[in-house]
Amino acid sequence: MKTDVFGLTINYKSWDKKQALPLYVAGNYEIDEAIVSNNRFIVMRPIGDLPTLPAMKKHIEKIQKIDDVPVAFYLKNLSDFRRKGMLESNIPFMTEKQVFLPFIGTLLMEEKNNALYKEKFMFSTQQLFLMYLYNRQNKLYVANVGKKLPYSAMTLSRAVKQLEASDLFLVYKDGVNKVIESKYDRRELFERAKPFLLDPVRKYGYIEKSRIDENMVLASESALAKNSMLNPSKLITYAIDEQKMDINQMENELVDPNKQIRLELWGYDPKLFSDDNVADGLSVALSLREIVDERIEEAIDECIERELNEK
Known part of the structure; x- marks a missing residue:
């Protein structure tokens, strides 16, 4: 049917x-x-x-x-x-x-x-949104974004239109250049954008530690523990762009946390905004926002505070 x-x-x-x-x-x-x-x-x-x-x-x-x-x-x-x-x-x-x-x-x-x-952002729009936040400038020139995000001009144009439709941004021309500018400061922008933002994790499974490669970065609780007071879990979690990993090469079952890692497949490349082999804090926070655990919630708040701190 x-x-x-x-x-x-x-x-x-x-x-x-x-x-x-x-x-x-x-x-x-x-x-x-x-x-x-x-x-x-x-x-x-x-x-x-x-x-x-x-x-x-x-x-x-x-x-x-x-x-x-x-x-x-x-x-x-x-x-x-x-x-x-x-x-x-x-x-x-x-x-x-x-x-x-x-x-x-x-x-x-x-x-x-x-x-x-x-209503929900496309993954391409979410990356554009994160790039705006991490750029830490009031204005983001679309021409510069096109050099960093792995999307066609058409896909990027759709992402810009979706940001504009969210009513969180102004989109206008500066000469011949298209510019994106938020209506809010970075903290308020992130809070207002939460209903639009997706969990970056599409699927997850387990692989042996020996198969960790340069396309993977620490994610989930492992990333939080790296940059907060959260005690690290014995089971280490990494993330990778789903386009760079065949899910059929992953195991559904955790057998030995000493020999395996948990691997998340993301809808976009977690290395794009990563720092020191750790997935960016805002994406990590989005991946964990459904978890009800006071320790993790505190670590997420600390992570968001650090990422959105005006510098």
């Missing part, structure tokens, strides 16, 4: 692992495998009443213990309150009028005038 949603072609087929699920999950959903933009994911359609957000998260976990791919819910109706909760909880969903698939960096909605807009 094939459907077209806002120009996204989604191909469906029956998911053959449903029998491995607990009955309370399998009996309450129609479950299919889907492919969109070369990304495979699972679609869960509730049969009866919609589950609570905590229940949805648990049901996603049950699926991913069997099949380690993203999971999205297809919902016939979605209230504004539930939509807001699912966005804040980063729970992917689809309806006839809304699509939120963060694993491909997409949120599309149908406005009254049938115009389509993207």
Whole structure:
């Protein structure tokens, strides 16, 4: 079966692992495998009443213990309150009028005038946003950005338009040069941008320590521990651009933390803004913002404070 949603072609087929699920999950959903933009994911359609957000998260976990791919819910109706909760909880969903698939960096909605807009930043936009913050200047010239980000002029143009559409930036011409300028100072800009920002981690797995290479940098709690009072975990975490690692060469199971590392596959190159072989603090903070742990939360706050300190 094939459907077209806002120009996204989604191909469906029956998911053959449903029998491995607990009955309370399998009996309450129609479950299919889907492919969109070369990304495979699972679609869960509730049969009866919609589950609570905590229940949805648990049901996603049950699926991913069997099949380690993203999971999205297809919902016939979605209230504004539930939509807001699912966005804040980063729970992917689809309806006839809304699509939120963060694993491909997409949120599309149908406005009254049938115009389509993207609410979550694309990964290219997120990198442009981070470059603005790390540039530490009021103005960022797009021509200079094009020399540093690995994107075509068309992709970069879309990213600039999305920044402008967020209403956080002014975009104007300085002579023949296009300029990006924030409406806010760096601290307020980051806070206001949080609803638009994506978790950079697309997938993760485990590899042997001997396979660490120059494309990888410390990430997650390992990066936090490097620059804060957080005690380092025995299991070291690195990150790499997903384009530079074949997920089939990674293990799903942690067997020995003395011999393995946890490897995150990011939607953009974590080396781009890295310092001293450590992923940039703002991206690390975004990758950990769903974790409820007072120690980590304090370390994240310290990290953000350091990165956004006006120099």
